[in-house]
Amino acid sequence: xxxxLFADIVKNIHSQDIRNFVNACLKDVPDDFETIPAxxxxxxxxxxxxxxxxxxxxxxxxxxxxxxxxxxxxWEKDDIRGDIVLAALILHDISKKKDYAKYWDYINHPKTAxxxxxxxxxxxxxxxxxxxxGCILHHMGPFGGKFFKxxxxxxxxxxxxxxxxxxxxxxxxxxxx
Numbered sequence: 001x002x003x004x005l006f007a008d009i010v011k012n013i014h015s016q017d018i019r020n021f022v023n024a025c026l027k028d029v030p031d032d033f034e035t036i037p038a039x040x041x042x043x044x045x046x047x048x049x050x051x052x053x054x055x056x057x058x059x060x061x062x063x064x065x066x067x068x069x070x071x072x073x074x075w076e077k078d079d080i081r082g083d084i085v086l087a088a089l090i091l092h093d094i095s096k097k098k099d100y101a102k103y104w105d106y107i108n109h110p111k112t113a114x115x116x117x118x119x120x121x122x123x124x125x126x127x128x129x130x131x132x133x134g135c136i137l138h139h140m141g142p143f144g145g146k147f148f149k150x151x152x153x154x155x156x157x158x159x160x161x162x163x164x165x166x167x168x169x170x171x172x173x174x175x176x177x
Contacts, residue, residue, distance in 0.1 A: 001029040009063045014078045021123040022087050029094050046172045063089045066165035088135030088162045110137050135162040
C-alpha cells in the first residue's frame with residue numbers, strides 16, 4: 001500500500017517515533033487495502049464504505065472523527081495522547097482482507113491488526129506501543145470478539161476515543177459535509 005495516502009493525517013502526529021512507527025506499519029500493508037471495502041454486507045457501514053476503496057474511506061473518516069475528539073480535549077498540539085489515538089485509528093483495520101474464509105476471521109481482525117503492528121514495536125517506547133496496540137485491539141468496543149471485548153467501564157480514555165471515532169465512522173446516519 002502507498003503509505004503516503006495517510007501523509008496528511010500522519011503529519012498531525014508530533015512524536016517522530018510514533019510517525020516512524022505508523023509509516024513502517026503502513027509500508028507493510030498489502031496493496032489491496034486501497035481497494036477493498038470496509039464491509040461487504042453493508043450491515044454496519046454506510047454505502048461509501050461498502051464500495052471499492054471503502055476501507056480507505058472508512059479509516060480516513062475515523063481519523064477525522066478522532067481528530068475532532070483530540071481537538072475537543074486540546075490534545076492536538078504536541079500531546080502524546082493525541083498521537084496515540086491517531087496512530088491507532090490509522091492502523092486499526094490494517095489486517096482486514098478482501099475475502100474471509102470464515103466469519104470468525106473477520107471478527108478477529110482487531111487481534112490480527114494488534115499482532116501486525118508488533119513487527120515494528122521497537123520503534124516506539126514499550127509503554128507507547130502497548131497503548132497503541134490496546135487501542136487497536138479494543139477498537140470495536142462492546143461489538144468486539146469475546147477474546148478482546150471488555151466491559152465499557154474498563155476502557156481507558158484512549159481506547160474509548162478510538163472506539164468512538166471508529167463507531168462514528170461506521171455509522172450510516174452521520175453525514176459529513
